[in-house]
Amino acid sequence: MVQGIANWNTEETEEWLQSYVDDWVAFYRKHTNDGEVASYIPVLQKADPDDLGIVIIGKNGINIHSGDDDIPFTMQSISKVLSFIVGCMERGVAYMLDRVDVEPAGEAFNSIIHLEMKQVKKPFNPLINAGAITVTSLLEGNTSDEKLKPMLQLLEVMLGYRPEINVEVYESERDSSMRNRAIGYYLLEVGFLESDLNITLETYFKQCSIEVTINDLARIGMILANDGEDPDTQEEIIPRQVARIAKALMLTCGMYDASGKFATYVGIPAKSGVSGGIIAAVPPRVRDEDLPFLEGCGIGVYGPSLDDKGNSIAGIRLLRHIAKQWDLSIF
Ligand code: DON
Incomplete structure (x- = not known):
């Protein structure tokens, strides 16, 4: 020491x-x-x-x-911390925590099985994919750009510049997103999403592709x-x-x-x-x-x-x- x-x-x-x-x-x-x-x-x-x-x-x-x-690299799941923070700032902590829990899942980040097996009333936490996609659906705005704007503004305040979305990574994730789409459809079926599924996923893939x-x-x-x-x-x-x-x-x-x-x-x-x-x-x-x-x-x-x-x-x-x-x- x-x-x-x-x-x-x-x-x-x-x-x-x-x-x-x-x-x-x-x-x-x-x-x-x-x-x-x-x-x-x-x-x-x-x-x-x-x-x-x-x-x-x-x-x-x-x-x-x-x-x-x-x-430079893309934030990927690190963006989930920011989307949760922005959601809390927009909607209030109580609103967010009514819709997403704060318990460790003990499963892989992209697990679907735990959602169905445990018949959860809300996703386990905002930092696994199911929770993060739910959080993204709660962000204000009707388009992915509207939903992302407050996150990019918050980043600009903290970093002194506005980071960009890496379009190549965004498109690559969007075009290979079978697992996240499966999670999204499950969340839609059980009524956890508060925005259109496609807009939610588009926003989620873009937030993961913010370059820092x-x-x-x-x-x-x-x-x-x-x-x-x-x-x-x-x-x-x-x-x-x-x-x-x-x-x-x-x-x-x-x-x-x-x-x-x-x-x-x-x-x-x-x-x-x-x-x-x-x-x-x-x-x-x-x-x-x-x-x-x-x-x-x-x-x-x-x-x-x-x-x-x-x-x-x-x-x-x-x-x-x-x-x-x-x-x-x-x-
Ligand atoms: O949704 C995905 O699978 C990626 N965009 C993010 C996953 C991720 O970063 C998990 N990290 N350990």
């Missing part, structure tokens, strides 16, 4: 932390060989499986960028870590209650059926996507020891080689290592 630095907010400590992270990224890059790039959305196969990068943005102003930190970098994810993670407030301007960007629910969902459901292990071994609210991104929000911690990022930080990771659950294989191992070294766990 790192100890002995009284003031972490200096250029020297930034360089020092940076050199540690550079070593760790170089080490965990070898672990990318243990996984595979997603192929069920054909265009995602173009990603380079050896890529691995991380950005850490501290509330104290310390920024670490290491490895492949400038590669790990710097963007780290910035969003930092705002979530800070309960929805931008630490630089003190502006409330996401209502505190909504930011807290989002983090609770990330911790309990964000890594799909590996969420329990991630909570146990890493202990940070996080959300992954099949293109290889992970967003993590490290809230401020109270520790007697002298440790980096005690004020909290946001982390973005990119590593498109995935494990069998659909999470970045080297990304998770890298996060686990950093969380252990710097005692980032919230527990």
